[in-house]
Amino acid sequence: MLDWEKIYATRTKRMGASEIRELLKLLEQPDIISFAGGIPDPALFPSEDFQEAYNDILSGPEAGQALQYSVSEGYPRLREWIVQRMRARGINADIGNIFITSGSQQGLDYLGKLLLSPGDTALVTWPTYLGALQAFNAYEPRYDKLDLSRNASPEDYAAAARDAGSRVKFAYLSADFANPSGESLTPMEREKLLDIAEALDIAVIEDAAYRALRYDGERQKTLLTMDCERNGGIENTRTLYCGSFSKTLSPGLRVGWICAATPVIKRLVLAKQAADLHSPTINQMAIARVAEKSFNEQAEKITRVYGSRRDAMLDALAKHMPAGVHWHKPEGGMFIWLTMPEHIDSAALLALSLKTAKVAFVPGNAFYADGSGGNHMRLSFSCSSPEVIEEGIGRLGALLAEQLAAAA
Template sequence: MLDWEKIYATRAKRMGASEIRELLKLLDQPDIISFAGGIPDPALFPNEAFQAAYNDILSGPEAGQALQYSVSEGYPRLREWIVKRMRARGIDADLGNIFITSGSQQALDYLGKLMLSPGDTALVSWPTYLGALQAFNAYEPRYDRLDLSRNVEPQAYAAAAERAGSRVKFAYLSADFANPTGESLTPMEREKLLDIADALDIAVIEDAAYRALRYEGERQKTLLAMDCERSGGIENTRTLYCGSFSKTLSPGLRVGWVCAATPIIKRLVLAKQAADLHSPTINQMAIARVAEADFEDQAEKINTVYRERRDAMLKALSDYMPAGVDWTRPEGGMFVWLTLPESMDAAALLPVSLKTAKVAFVPGNAFYADGSGRNHLRLSFSCSAPEVIDEGIRRLGAVLTEELAAVA
């Protein structure tokens, strides 16, 4: 029998199973209250709008085009809609600045492939999106902690990379309602990030997957919009904006996009031609039709529901969590981030919670490039009704209270 381990490339050793993907299997168990999967509620999908869109496409003159090979850049009508949306947010984009991907996850993979050689440094928040680490890991990078709350001089990042025989290539983060913490960057932190990128002459990858999910507070400028203002236009920017329809219209259709200067868009097109040629044309057509007709109404509908669920979770945490546990209070997104006492390990707590309370969550260490953060955990409120959230947090609070008493 072939020893496959001898055949794999060295990058394969950096690939690991997603803890979240495994936890999503718990959604099929009716007795489990799951706060694990950060996924949209399927009851809120615009099913009828998509049914009408697919019927229109397949019964009309574009049926042949919908089922045929297409251009790698993406369906022009959908890209035009995205252009208008970007321009409304202060980004002077045109069709050549928009590239369609199979979800924003594919964009992260392509950007890692294009920019990371083995040993190169990626600056990421601590914690950061697990899917980004998985996408970048295949290209064997070194990670450094991007902490905009501390007064770290840009050259400190360059010096640390140089000592490791490395070079900083980009900074990656979500400026709005980050996964896993739910936190957003302040205007000052956004400026600081761009200052760091300018000083180091690196790219900025802005993951905007949750940006449309705002429940309160003032909408902030995107990093790309700020970069356009600072640099004089999109062609002079270093920021790559990764957008997605997964959290608003449908995750299953796998449609995302990148908005950036044309040189990087051209490179991304080459990467896609080598990978899967193009994203499914019929799905792009359907997304375009539904977005044109219903996007703002759909965003308002899901925000109303998710706001209620976020509020229910924050209230339940206040009611049931023992002293010594803290949590974030996000203005949007899908997540609340808990900080437990230093003595506690959320990964060890998970099987206890599943067995005694039937409550699932994601241990925090999954979101740290170095595997630290073991006294943190992520809760998602997107798929549970308020009364279920209240019951689940009550049970989790009881587990934490008992565990804290045991180590006291």
């Protein structure tokens, strides 16, 4: 029998199961209240609009095109719609700057493949999106902590990389409502990030998956918008904007995009051709039709619902969490990030919670490149009613109070 472990590539040692994907299985257990998966509420999907779109496509003159091979760049009508969205944000893009991916997760994988050689340094926040770490890990990078609140200079990052026999290739982060922290960059932090990237001459990967989900506060410019303003247009920028329809229209159709300078888009097209040729054409067509018809109305509907659920969770946390547990109010997104006393191990707490309180969450260490962050947890409010949120946070708060009292 073949010993597969001996012939796997070295990169497979950096591949691990997604704790979130595993926790999503708990959604099938009726006795578990899950605040784990950061997923949209299926009750809010524009299902009728999609039914109409697919019927229109398959009964009309584009039926053959919808079921056929297509261009790797993506469906032109959808890319044109995205162009108009980007231009509304001050980004002077055209269709050649838009590349369709099978969800923004595929975009992160392609960017890791395009930019990382083994040992290269990626700057990421502590914590950062678990899916980004999984995408980049396959290309064997070294990680360094991107912390815009401290006085680290570009030379500090460069020197740390040199000492490790490495060089910095890009900075990755979400500027708006980051997963998992829910935090957003201030205008000053956005400027600082671009300053650092220019000094290091590296790329910036802007993950904008949650940007449409703003509940209050002032909307900020995207990093790509600011980059265009600094450098006279998108062709002179270093920012790679990763967008998605997964949090607004449908995650199951797996449609995302990258907006960037055309030389990068051309390289990404080559990666697409080698991987899966193109994203499913019929799904792109359906997304284009639904986006044209009702994207703004859909965005308004889900922000109203998710915003009320965020408020319900904030109220429940204030009511039920014991002293020593902290969080902040995110202006958007799907998550609230809890910080507990340092002696609390959230992974052990999860195991206990599933047995006793019957509440699921994501342990914090899953979001740290170095495996730290064990005294944090991520709570998602997107799929729970205010009544379920009140019950679940009440159980979780009682369990935490017991653990803190036992350790006192």
